[in-house]
Amino acid sequence: MNSKIFILTLFAHFMCTHAFSQVHNHVQFELPVTIPVLLSANYGELRPNHFHAGIDIKTQKITGKSIIAIDSGYVSRIVVGPYGYGKALYVSHPSGQISVYGHLKSFAPAIDSFVTRYQYEQKTHSVNINIPEGTLRVFRGEEIAKSGNSGSSGGPHLHFEIRDSVNNAINPLFFYPQITDRAAPQIQSLYVYSLDSVHGIQTHSKKYRVYQKTPGEYYIPGPIPVSNKIGFGIKGNDKIHNVYHIFGFYTVSLSVDSKKIYSRTVDTISFYETRDINSLLDYELFSKSRQYIEKLYVEPNNELSIYTQKNNGIHVKPHKMLNCEVIVQDFHANTSRLHFKIIADTNSAHMPITAPVYSYATPFEYSNEQFSFITDSAAFYKDFTFKVEIDSSSIETEFSPRYTINSSELSLKKTADISIQSHIRDSLRPYATVRYESPSGRRRSLQAAFSPDGTAHLSTNRIGTYSVVVDTSAPIVNRLNFTSGTNIQHKNHISFRMYDNFSGIAEYIALIDGKWCMLDFDGKYSYVVLDLTKAPITKNSEHTLTIYVKDIVGNTNEKEYSFYW
Numbered sequence: 001m002n003s004k005i006f007i008l009t010l011f012a013h014f015m016c017t018h019a020f021s022q023v024h025n026h027v028q029f030e031l032p033v034t035i036p037v038l039l040s041a042n043y044g045e046l047r048p049n050h051f052h053a054g055i056d057i058k059t060q061k062i063t064g065k066s067i068i069a070i071d072s073g074y075v076s077r078i079v080v081g082p083y084g085y086g087k088a089l090y091v092s093h094p095s096g097q098i099s100v101y102g103h104l105k106s107f108a109p110a111i112d113s114f115v116t117r118y119q120y121e122q123k124t125h126s127v128n129i130n131i132p133e134g135t136l137r138v139f140r141g142e143e144i145a146k147s148g149n150s151g152s153s154g155g156p157h158l159h160f161e162i163r164d165s166v167n168n169a170i171n172p173l174f175f176y177p178q179i180t181d182r183a184a185p186q187i188q189s190l191y192v193y194s195l196d197s198v199h200g201i202q203t204h205s206k207k208y209r210v211y212q213k214t215p216g217e218y219y220i221p222g223p224i225p226v227s228n229k230i231g232f233g234i235k236g237n238d239k240i241h242n243v244y245h246i247f248g249f250y251t252v253s254l255s256v257d258s259k260k261i262y263s264r265t266v267d268t269i270s271f272y273e274t275r276d277i278n279s280l281l282d283y284e285l286f287s288k289s290r291q292y293i294e295k296l297y298v299e300p301n302n303e304l305s306i307y308t309q310k311n312n313g314i315h316v317k318p319h320k321m322l323n324c325e326v327i328v329q330d331f332h333a334n335t336s337r338l339h340f341k342i343i344a345d346t347n348s349a350h351m352p353i354t355a356p357v358y359s360y361a362t363p364f365e366y367s368n369e370q371f372s373f374i375t376d377s378a379a380f381y382k383d384f385t386f387k388v389e390i391d392s393s394s395i396e397t398e399f400s401p402r403y404t405i406n407s408s409e410l411s412l413k414k415t416a417d418i419s420i421q422s423h424i425r426d427s428l429r430p431y432a433t434v435r436y437e438s439p440s441g442r443r444r445s446l447q448a449a450f451s452p453d454g455t456a457h458l459s460t461n462r463i464g465t466y467s468v469v470v471d472t473s474a475p476i477v478n479r480l481n482f483t484s485g486t487n488i489q490h491k492n493h494i495s496f497r498m499y500d501n502f503s504g505i506a507e508y509i510a511l512i513d514g515k516w517c518m519l520d521f522d523g524k525y526s527y528v529v530l531d532l533t534k535a536p537i538t539k540n541s542e543h544t545l546t547i548y549v550k551d552i553v554g555n556t557n558e559k560e561y562s563f564y565w
Contacts, residue, residue, distance in 0.1 A: 027095050027097065027175060028175075029070040029071050029099075029162075029175050029176070030068060030069070030070045030071065030140060030141055031068075031070070031176065031178075032057070032067055032068060032069075032070050032099070032101060032158060032160050033057055033059070033065060033066070033067060033068070033147070033158060034065070034066050034068065035059070035060060035065055037057055037176075037178075037179055038057070038058040038242060038243050039055055039056060039057060039058065039179070039240060039243060039245070039247070040056045040057070040058050040155075040157055040243070040245045041055065041056035041245070041247065042055055042056075042173075042238070042240075042247040042248060042250075042330075042331070043055055043169075043171040043172060043173065043266070043331075044171065044248055044250065044266030044269065045247060045248030046248055046277060046280070046281060046292045046294065047277070048286075049274075049275050049277065049278060050274040050275065050277060051266060051269050051274050051277055052248070053161050053169035053269050053271070053274075054100065054102075054159055054160050054161030054162075054169065054172060055159075055160055055161075055172050055173070056157045056158070056159055056160075057157060057158040057160055058157055058243070059147040059156045059157055059158060060156075061155070061156060062156055063105045063146065063147055063148045063149055063156045064105055064146045064147065064148075065146065065147040065158075066143050066146065066147075067101055067104065067143065067144055067145040067146060067147055067158060068141050068142060068143055068144065069091055069099070069138040069139065069140060069141065069142050069144050070091075070093075070099050070140070070162075071091075071093045071094075071095070071099070071140050072093070072094070072137075072138065072139045072140045073091050073092050073093040073094065073099075073137075073138060074091065074092055074131070074133050074134065074135065074136055074137050074138065075089055075090070075091055075111060075131055075135070075136035075138060075144075076090050076091065076092040076098065076130065076131055076133070077089075077090035077128070077129065077130055077131060078090070078107075078111070078114075078115055078127065078128075078129045078131065079127065079128050079129075080115065080119075080125070080126055080127045081126040081127075081128075081151065082126065082151070082521040082522060082523030083151055083152050083523045083524075084102075084151050084152055085100075085102030085103060085150075085151050085152075085159060086102065086103050086104065086148065086149075086150025086151025086152070086153060086522070087102075087103070087104040087105070087106070087107070087145075087148065087150045087151070088100065088101060088102040088103075088104065088151075088159075089101045089104065089107065089111070089144060089145055091138055091144070092133070096164065096165040097162050097163065097164060097165070097170070098162070098163040098164075098165075098167070099160070099161070099162055099163075100159075100160065100161035100162070100163060101144070101145055101158060101159075101160060102151065102158070102159035102160070102161075103147075103148055103149060103150050103151050103153040103157060103158065103159050104145045104146065104147065104148045104150060104158075105145070105146045105147060105148025105149070105150065106145065106146045106148070107144070107145050108142075108143055108144045108145060110136065111136055111144065111145070114131075114135075114136060115127065115129070116518065116534055119518045120516070120518060120534075120536070123516045125508070125518060125519050125520070125521060150522060151522075151523075151524075152523070152524060153524070160172060162175060164268070167271065168268045168269060168270050168271075169268065169269040169271070170267070170268055171266070171267055171268070171331065173331050174267075180332065181240045181241060181330055181331070181332040181334060182241040182332075182334065183238075183239040183240055183241040183330075183334060184215065184216045184239070184330070184334040184335060184336045185236060185237065185238040185239070185249055185328045185329065185330055185334065185335075185336045186236050186237055186238070186239060186336065187210050187218045187234065187235075187236040187326070187328060187336055187338045188210060188235045188236045188237070189207050189208060189209060189210055189234075189235045189236075190207070190208045190210060190220060190232060190233070190234060190235075190326070190338065190340065191205055191206070191207055191208070191232065191233035191234070191235070191282065191293055192205065192206050192208065192224060192226060192230055192231075192232060192233075192342075193205045193230060193231040193232070193233065193282075193295075194226075194227065194228065194229070194230060195228075195229045195230060195231050195313045196229070196352075196353050196357075197228055197229045197315070198357075199353070199357050199382065199383035200229075200299065200300070200312055200313060200382050200383065201353055201357065201382070201383060201384070201385065201408045202231075202284075202408065203352075203353065205233075205282075205285075208220050208224060208340075210338060216334075216335060216336045216337065217336070217337055217339075218336060218337065218338040218339070219338065219339045219340060220338070220339075220340035222341075223321055223340075223341040223342060223343040224340060224341065224342045224343070225342075225343060225344075225345030226316050226342045226343070226344065226345060227316070227344065227345050228315070228316070229313045229314065229315050229316070230313060230314050230316060230342070231295060231296065231297040231311075231313045231314070232254060232295075232296040232297070232324075232326070233282050233293040233294060233295050233296060234252065234293070234294050234296060234326055234328070234338070235291065235292070235293050235294075236249070236328060236336075237249075238250075238328075238330045238334075247330070249294075249328045249329070249330070250265065250266065250329055250330050250331045251263070251264065251265045251327075251328070251329045252264055252294060252296070252326070252327070252328050252329075253309070253326070253327045254296040254311075254324065254325070254326050254327075255324065255325045255327075256314060256322050256323070256324050257322055257323055258323070260309050261309055261310075261311040261314070262296045262297065262298075262307075262309050262310065262311055263307065263308045263309040264280075264304075264306045264307045264308065265306060265308065266306050270305065273303055273304055273305065275413070276302050276303055276304045276381075276413065277304070278381075278411035278413075279295075279298075279299045279301070279302035279304075279381040279382075279411070279413075280294060280295060280302065280304060281293065281294065281295065282294075282295060283409075283410050283411040284410050284439075287410050287411075287438060287439050287440055288439055288440045289440070290440075296311075296326070297310075297311050297312055297313050297314075298310040298311065298312060299312070299381040299382040300312065300360065300381070300382055301360050301361075301378050301380065301381045301382060301413060302381055316342060316343075316344045317344060318344045318346055319343075319344060319346070320343070320344055321341055321342070321343040322341065322342050322343070323339070323341055324339070324340050324341065324342060325337055325338065325339055326338040353385065355385040355386075355387060355408075356385065356386075357383050357384070357385055358383065358384055358385070358386060359383055360377075360378060360379070360380040360381065360382050360383050360384060361377055361378060362377050363375060363376055363377050364379065364380075364386070366386060366388060367419075368388075369421070370400070370401070370420070370421040371388065371390070371403045371418075371419065371420055371421070372417075372418065372419040373386075373388070373405065373416055373417075373418055374416060374417045374418075375412070375414060375415075375416045375417070376414055378413065378414065379412055379413055379414040379415075379416060380409045380412060380413060381409065381411065381413055382409065384407055384408050384409040385406075385407055385408040386405065386406075386407045387405075387406045387407070388403055388404065388405055388406070389403070389404040389406060390402070390403055390404075391404065394467070397469075398435070398467045398468060398469050399422040399423055399424040399428075399432065399454075399467075399468040399469060399470065400420050400421065400422040400423070400456075400467050400468040401467065402465050402466070402467040403420065403465065403466050403467065404464070404465040405463050405464065405465075405466075407463055409463070410439060410463045411461075411463070412460075412461040412462070412463065413461075414461070415459040415460060415461045416459065416460060416461070417457070417458075417459055418434075418456075418457070418458050418459070418460060418466060419455055419456065419457050420434065420448075420455065420456045420466060420467070420468055421453075421454065421455050422450075422454045422455070422456060422468035423454060424450075424454050424468060424470065428470050428472075429450055429454065430553065430554055431470045431471050431472050431553045431554065431555065432448070432450055432456065432468055432469070432470050432553065433445045433446065433447065433448060433468075433469060433470070433471055433502075433503050433552065433553050434446045434447075434448045434456050434458055434466055434467070434468055434469075435466070435467050435468075435469045436460070436462055436464055436465070436466055437464050437465040438462070438464045439463070439464055445471065445502050445503040445504060445552065446458050446460055446462075446466075447503075447552055448468075456468050470553075471501075471502045471503045471551065471552075471553050471555065472555065473500075473501050473502065473555060474549075474551070474555040474556060474557040475498065475499065475500040475505055475549040475550070475551050475555065475556075475557050476497070476498070476499055476500070476501070476557065477496060477497070477498050477547055477549055477557055477559050478496065478497050479496055479497040480494065480495070480496040480561065481493075481494060481495045481496070482494065482561075482563060484561040484562055484563070485561075485562050485563070486563060486564070487563070487564040487565075488563050488564065488565050489540075489564065489565055491532065491565075492531070492532055492533050493529050493530060493531050493532055493533075494529070494530040494532065494545065494563075495527065495528060495529045495530070496528050496547070497526050497527060497528070498521070498526055498527075498528050498547075498549055499526035500549075500551045500552075500555075502551075503551045503552040503553045503555075504551060504552050505549060505550070505551055505552075506550050506551055506552045507548075507549070507550040508521065508528070508547075508548070508549045508550075509546075509547070509548040509549075510530055510545065510546070510547050510548075511545070511546040511548075512535055512536075512537050512543050512544065512545050512546075513537060513543055513544055514544075514546075515535075515536045515537070517530055517535045517536070518530070518531070518534060518535075530545075532565060537565070539565065540565075541564070541565075542562065542563075542564050543562065543563055543564070543565060544560060544561070544562050545560070545561045545562070545563065546558065546559070546560050547559045547560075547561075
């Protein structure tokens with residue numbers, strides 16, 4: 001890159017971030033860790049149903065690293081649960097910002113005592129506590145927790161966020177200029193989508209390999225033949241010079257004949273609109289192969305506020321060649337460009353849509369005597385096709401036919417109300433649930449309410465295959481770390497595995513000598529810990545442990561053990 005282009009790139013990055021960052025440049029925060037900061041995920045990365053709202057800081061592949069308050073303030077919220085952020089702290093600061101620390105192993109003693117007391121008073125394992133100012137004060141640089149791997153974490157790290165006073169997530173890198181990056185993003189492939197000229201429905205897609213000319217400069221050789229109306233998608237990732245992980249783009253833009261027609265930047269994330277990421281993605285490809293392809297056009301019911309330029313596709317005129325450029329940047333203005341040409345292909349026939357098309361702007365209803373699918377208006381991101389296939393071949397093992405929705409749209413912005421008529425007998429109805437199968441073949445249980453005639457009613461935002469099944473298998477409790485009847489005075493905790501094969505665990509209780517005890521449940525590993533040092537029991541005596549587990553449809557399992565502690 002020559003010096004003039006480099007200077008212009010830095011200037012453009014400065015201008016696009018200056019208006020935002022000048023509001024916060026007077027705020028100086030401590031880093032949340034005392035070890036060198038290396039990231040494993042950056043802010044704004046594309047994730048299923050949401051943008052990544054913070055940064056993930058590596059903790060040297062272990063748990064137990066010191067987590068400190070980035071500024072003085074007070075703990076305003078504490079969350080403990082088996083999924084999501086696991087153990088998490090929210091600290092409110094005088095500047096108006098809120099710092100968030102997720103996937104923790106443990107809290108500092110004063111905070112831990114507060115949480116434990118609350119859990120035992122309320123007899124609840126999972127908590128989401130809003131705490132008034134003045135209850136749990138913290139000071140800048142004070143250790144407030146130890147790093148962990150709790151919740152839906154893929155390995156030991158700290159998930160760290162900074163939010164504004166109305167709970168929007170802000171890019172933490174605005175506050176930490178010492179976190180640097182010298183590596184440019186990588187562009188891997190381009191997708192060209194043929195779009196219906198009236199409704200914008202995708203009728204065909206093609207992937208094009210991208211070639212690297214020089215560092216940061218990519219191209220596709222020869223003009224790409226296209227017809228009628230098209231849209232583009234881009235696949236790639238960002239790199240940071242001192243880690244091996246891959247990251248998401250900060251800004252993406254598309255220009256056609258030097259005119260910018262698409263541009264987006266993720267500086268703040270509203271949790272009210274983050275689900276619209278499913279419209280930013282090529283959701284069909286994501287749902288089938290978990291690949292993240294970003295569309296470079298915007299569908300009409302996509303309300304993300306990240307865009308500065310929008311297009312709904314490009315109409316290509318006959319015999320017209322267009323020069324296109326995609327530019328991707330990271331937060332530190334490292335830049336990569338993809339150059340390619342497109343030309344109208346007069347020999348390529350447009351693929352018409354033969355199925356009925358429905359407007360996203362109006363309510364929709366499909367129904368027959370045994371199955372219905374109903375949505376409000378604006379439930380889809382754009383106009384869509386809709387067809388239901390009915391398969392009765394599995395009627396011996398399931399209690400309804402399988403209903404498969406085939407639609408040009410696989411993601412819903414709002415939930416749909418579904419009803420399925422079943423032939424389930426009364427004795428099995430308490431154990432009935434709806435089995436959902438995604439387009440990629442993944443199965444899960446969806447909780448439903450059953451009316452007296454056996455009709456299942458549920459709300460869902462998933463498109464796929466539905467059927468009524470029963471779950472008569474009780475949850476499983478096994479692999480305790482002691483044998484019943486033994487002396488475990490050398491242990492300070494009891495651990496075991498707890499899981500359910502289908503509908504999922506709804507309730508779990510542990511009693512020692514009839515007294516409720518708090519359980520720490522890690523859902524991703526089905527691993528449960530009972531801290532004996534916090535349990536309301538007498539030392540140096542015999543005890544009886546009772547474990548009770550219930551799944552979503554009501555199957556129960558109860559185990560009893562004796563031990564000396």
